[in-house]
Structures are given as structure tokens and as C-alpha cells.
Amino acid sequence: MKKLFEDLGKLPDICPHCDAEDRWEWGDTDYAIDTCWQIVTCLECETVFHEIYELTKWEKIKVND
Helix, strand or coil: CHHHHHHHCCCCCECCCCCCECCEEEEEEEECCCEEEEEEEECCCCCEEEEEEECCCCCCCCCCC
């Protein structure tokens, strides 16, 4: 299953190493211009990985005159 998700270029809410579901410890978040990533630890197998988010769009919520 892990290989399938690697080929798709995305991971669902399972550990990419052991396939455990919802067994996370979330760490610090960091960002660049259009990408954000967060350190995630699987509490089942203790694998540490980055969950990576990409900016797909933005919306204005307030305009200052």
C-alpha cells in the first residue's frame, strides 16, 4: 500500500511506513513561499516524516484602505 501512495504522490491519513491509522504526534510547522510542512511521528512504529502542504489558492478576507 505504501508504494501505491508514493506513486500517487500523496499520503492519506495513515502512516507511510506501517499503515497505522490516526496514531500521530504532530510537531512544529515550517513554511516557504508556497509550501508548508509539519513534522509528524507515528506513535505505532515511531517513524518520523514531514506532512507537506501546498498553497493552491488564497482569498482576501479584509481590505485595508
